[in-house]
Amino acid sequence: VERLWSTSVRLVMEQRVLLAASVFVLACAAAVVVDYRPQTSKLSSDAIEAVIAQTCEKISDPELATLFTDCLPNTLDTTVQFHADKPDTFVITGDIDAMWLRDSTGQVLPYVQFANSDANLALMVRGVIARQMKSVNVDRYANAFNYDKNWKGHQNDDRKPPMTGDVYEGKYELDSLCNVLRLSYEYWNVTGDSKPFDSTWQSAADLIVKTIQYQQTGTLEELANPEYTFLRKTTAPTDTLMLGGLAAPGKRCGLSRSPFRPSDDATTLPFLIPANAYAVVSLRHLAVIWRDALNNTDKAAQAESLAQDIEDSLMKYGVINTEYGKVYAYEVDGYGNSYFMDDANVPSLLSLPFLGFCEKDDPLYLNTRRAVLSTTNPYFFAGKVASGVGGPHVGLGYVWPMSLIMQALTSTNDTEIATCLSLLKAAGFQGSTTNAGQGYGFMHESFYMDDAAMFTRPWFAWANSLFGQLILTLANERPHLL
DSSP, rough: OHHHHHHHHHHHHHHHHSSEEEOOOOOOOOEEEEEOOOOSSSSEEEEEEEHHHHHTTOOOOOHHHHHHHHHHHHHHHTTTTEEETEEEEOOBBBSSSSSOOOOOHHHHHHHHHHGOOOOOOOOHHHHHHHHHHHHHHHHHOOSSSSSSSOOOOOOTTTSSSSSOEEEEEOOHHHHHHHHHHHHHHHHHHHOOOEEEEEHHHHHHHHHHHHHHHHHHHHGGGTSOOOOOOOEOSSSSSGGHHHHHOSSOOOOOOSSSOOOOOOTSSOOOHHHHHHHHHHHHHHHHHHHHIIIITTHHHHHHHHHHHHHHHHHHHHHHSSSEEEEEEEEEEEEEEESSSEEEEOOOSSSTTTHHHHHSSSSOOOHHHHHHHHHHHHSSHHHHHHHHOOOEETTTTTTTTEEEEHHHHHHHHHHOHHHHHHHHHHHHHHHOOOSOSTTTSSSSSSOOEETTTTTEEEESSOHHHHHHHHHHHHHHHHHHHHHGGG
């Protein structure tokens, strides 16, 4: 049966499907498994096709193999606009025709490890890095950008700095800058190629450090002339900021403010702990690039000093006492107030080992993890079909596949991982079969805890890439679960 499945996958890879959907009838399966990967790809990669075929040979579960075959290449298949001559790569999120700094890193990150096997793939990643750094230079406080100065997006927002035609959305999220640094570091770490780190890159890297450092300022310190404010006319309170666009007040404590979360929702308290943890890791990655790739020890020392300052402050102000013992708070304000919850979007408390901030078996993380995956977290939902973390972005009761993927990636328990895989299969095989590359056979943004057929965003490429990364990780570390 496993040989039959492996042969089927190889045929799909070689023939690239003659119809919009191909059907595999397997002796081991009671139902037909349908593959809705598009016939053609916006950017093909021999290395990725090879790893799909090789990995599927390790997968005995045909549904997991189909989801992996669909999801891992989804960003390449459907979202990239790549110009090799520059290089320049614009990566849309899926159903939104704009490039988020955070999403674009998450979408291409699983490909970076194969960059040495495919020169065109490496060039595509370099193009993403170039586009990200160009965007930071345009507006370091924006989270999403247009392909060119087309004035699409939320142009009516009242914002400082003001909206421009290049910016699709202007929410400042600390993790956006961290994700830019992460992609640059991962590319350098795999390839040793310093070509991306030109004057444009260096200018943007300086702005990132300057911004993170500036946002350590207390709200009252900058009251007369704040660098960033944001107001939107909306019926959703989490889509705008209180106090005339200043956001909730924060007192200088060494942490860096983030008015918005990685969900694009406003923070309740201004110092977002997962984002600050990510900043610690990312600034240390930046220091490696400055020192080892660019031979600039002064700027490396500056990045390392800022990382240490934030980490010391995080451990002082970001740890709280609960019934689970000491845990990381989700948000704090520097005045002594804290808020515990977790959100599915990364960076999250659940994702701290994935980000590289701590180990999976760290006692403080394990306490936090237990609290996150319990009703202590107001956005942990348990229903008839699934249990997992959601968030306020789409509403109560909606579990995000991204959180289930992160739960599996940070687990050391086979039973827990297997449960997450079962839930992801239930969620993935839902939706329309009309449009190849989205819907049935892919990860969605979220699904209702009592009914997986109730879901949001059938085309959410970041979640597809993250699922692909999960299967690659399990194939290497726990192949018996596949």
